[in-house]
Amino acid sequence: MTAVTYTSVERARQGRNWFTAGWLAMGRGLTMFFLGLLAVFLAWFALVGMSLALLGFGLFLVPGLIAALRWSANAQRRLTGATGVQISEPYPPLPQGGGGWKGAWRRCEAVLTDSATWRDMLWAQCAVTVTGLLAIIPFGMLVHGLFGMLLPLIWEPVISAWDGTWYMFVPVRSEDAAWIAGGLGLLEIPIGLLIAPYVLRLHARITHSLLAPTAKAEMSLRVEHLSRTRTDLVDSSAAEIRRIERDLHDGAQARLLAMGMKLDAAESLLDENPEAVRTLLAETRDASVRALEELRDLVRGIHPPVLADRGLVDAVRSLAMESRLQVQVTANLPSRPEPAVESAAYFAVCELLVNATKHSGARRVLIDIQYRANALAMTVTDDGNGGADLESGSGLLGIQRRLAAFDGTLGISSPLGGPTTANVQIPCTLTAMP
Template sequence: MTRVRKRLRASFDAVARLVGGLGTALLALAAFLWLGVVVLLCCVGVGVLLLPAALRALRAVANRERVRLDVLAPGPVPRRARDALRDVTVRRELAWLLLHVTVGSAAGFIGLAAPATALQNTTYPLWYHRLPPDDNTPSLIPWAVTNLTGALAVSLTGVLCVVVIVGLGPSLVRVQEWPGRHLLTPPAGTDLSLRVAELTATRAAALDAHAAELRRIERSLHDGTQNRLVAVTVLLGAARRAVDRDPAAAVDVLDRAQDAAEQALAELRAVVRGILPPVLADRGLAGALAGLAGSCGVPCEVVVDVPGRCAASVEATAYFVVAEALSNVAKHSGAASAVVEVGRERDRLLLRISDDGRGGADERGGSGLSGIRRRIEAYDGRLTLDSPPGGPTTIEVDLPCGS
C-alpha cells in the first residue's frame, strides 16, 4: 500500500512539474517570437537597439526556469548587443530557448492533456448518451460512438492515459527539464565561486546560531539553575544556624533546600535535553518525533520512512525543527490537526510539517521561523515556507545526511 501511495504521489508530482514546465515554455515561446521580431528589425537597423532588451527578457524567462529547477541564476546581461551575443550564458540560453519551446512545450502539453483525457474517457460510458449523435466523437477515437460497447472501448483509452501518466510521467519530467539542467546551470568556475559565497554565508549563519545557542544556555543557567543553587546555599546556611536554637525550623528550611535542589536538577536536565535530546539516542528519530507529537497541544500524525540512522547532528537538527514548528502550530496557527512527514532520498533527509490552521506565518513575526532557518542553513540545508492567509501552512526542510 505504501508503494502504491508513493507511486501515485510521484505521478501527481510529475504532472504538476510538467504543467509548471509548460508555463515556462509558453513564456519561452513569447520570448522566442519577440526575438524573431527583433532579428527581422535588425535588417533595417532598428533591431540592434532592441536586441539587449530582448536578451534581458530572455534572461528573465530563463531565470523563471532556473527558480523552478532550483538552479543558480547568473548576473545581468551585458548592455551592449555585441557583448551580450559574446556572452557564453546568453548563447546557452538561446539554445535552451529553442529546445524548451519545442520539447518542453510538447512534454508539458502531454502532462496537461493526459490527465484531462483520462478523466474524460474513463467516465465516458456514464454520459456519452447525453451527447447528440453527430457530435459524439471523444478524444483519441476517430469515429462516432453510438452504443455502450464503443463507450467502453473509449474508457479503455482513458485507462491507457492513466498508465502513461503513472509509467512515463517521471521520464517526461526528465526530458522536459534536461535542457534547463544542462544549459541554464552556470559554468563550473561561476558555480564554484557562488558556492564559496554560499558556504561563507552559511558558515556565518552557523556561527550566529552557535552564539545564539550559547546565549540561550547561559540565560537558562543564569536565570534558572544558578538562582536555584544560590537559594539552596542560603537555605543550608539558615538551616545550619537554626539547628541549635530551633530544630523544627531547621527541618523546614532543609525541606525547602531539598525542593530547590530538585528544581535545579530538573532545570539542568532541561538544559541538557536542549543541547542534545537523550531520547534521540534511546528511541531514534522516529520515536523522538512520536514523543513530540504526543506532547503537542494539537492532534499530530507522524509518518517516518527513514531506513537506518543519520548523523547525530542531523537528527538533532530535525528534532529541533519539528519541535519548534509544532510549538508554533500549537501557539499561533489555530489548527485542528498537524502532520509531520520525514523521509530520505539518497543523501538528503526531507521533512514536511503541515497544519490546517489560519496560515499567514511570517519569518519576521517573531514566531521562531527565522531561528529554524538559521539552524537549517548552518547544516547547508534548505527551508521552504508556504503559508497563504487562510492556510494551510506547510514547512518543507531538506537536510544533507550523507550517503
C-alpha cells in the first residue's frame, strides 16, 4: 500500500514538473522573441551610427550602440543558459581613458575590429526571422489553442467577418465544426506545453552557434584571463610574504630577542642573585612557549599540518570543531585533490566561515564537499542575515582571486534576510589513494 501511494505522489510531482517546465519554457521563448526584436532595432541603429562615423560624430554613437547590442546579446546568453546550454561572453575589455576624438576613435576601432560585434549583428538579424520564430512557436500554439476553444462561442461572427474560416484542417462552417475546432484547441495547448522545453533547447543550440565565441576569441580571452590571474597571484603572494615577515618581526622574532636578553641578564646574575636568575629563567620559559605558539599559528596560516597530513575533509572538520557556530560538514571525496587545490579550497572555506561568524549573525553553517564533473564543488550555507556581496569586502574578493589561479569560481547567493549560500568550483583531478 505504501509503495502504491509513493508512486502516485511521484507521478503527481512529475506531472506538476512537466506542467511548470512547459510554462517556464513558453515564457522564456516569448521573452527571447521580444529581446530579439529589440536587438534588430539596436543592430540597425548601430549600422546607421557606423555610416555616420564617416562624418565624425558617429564615432561617439557607435560604442554606446554596440554596448546596448551586447547587453541584449548577454541577456540572450543568460536566458539560453537557463535551458542548460551555456554561452560564454566573447568580449575583450574596451580601451580605457583618452577622451575627445582620439579616445572615441580608439573605442570605435576596438568594437568594429572585434569579430564578436559582427557575430552579434548576425544574431540580431536571425533573432526574429529564424530563432525568434522558433522560440515563439509554443506561445503561438497557446494563443491558437485558446482561439480554437473560443470558436464554439464566436464562430458565427467570425465566419461572417471573414467569410468562413479554417482551424487547422477543419473548415468552420457550422456549430458542430466549431466544437471540433474547440476540441483540437484544447488538445493543442498541452502539446505546446509539452514541446516547449525541446523547442527551446533547439533554439539554444542555434543561438550557441551564433553567439558563442570563436576558437580565436576563446584563446585570446584565455590568455587574458591567465595574464590577469597570474598578476593577481603574484600580488597576493607578495602580500602574503609581507604578512609573514611582519608577523615574524613583530611576534616570534621579538620574543626570541627578548629571551636572549633575559638569558644574558641571568648569566650576569648567576653568582650574585640566584633567585633573580630563577625568575628570569621562568620568564624565558614562558616566552619560549608563547613564541612556539605564535610560530605554530604562523605555520597553520601558511599550510595547516592537518591539511597536509589528513586532507581537505578532515581539515575542514577541524575548522568546524574550533568554530563558535554549529557547523555540519558533509563530504563525498573519493581521494585527495592536488595539494595546491586543497590549500585554495581550505582557505576559501576558512574565510567563508570567518565571514559567517563575524558578519552574518548566523548560528548554523552547513558545509558540503563533493567531487563531480571533474571539479571540486563546495557549498557553504549559513542561516544568517544575508546581504553578502562580492564587491562589499576584501575577504570574498581574496577568495575569488585565489580561486581564479586554478580557473575556479565563487558564486554568492545572499538575499536580505538570508540564507547565504557560497558555491565554490575548482576544476581538478583527484590523486590516487596510497
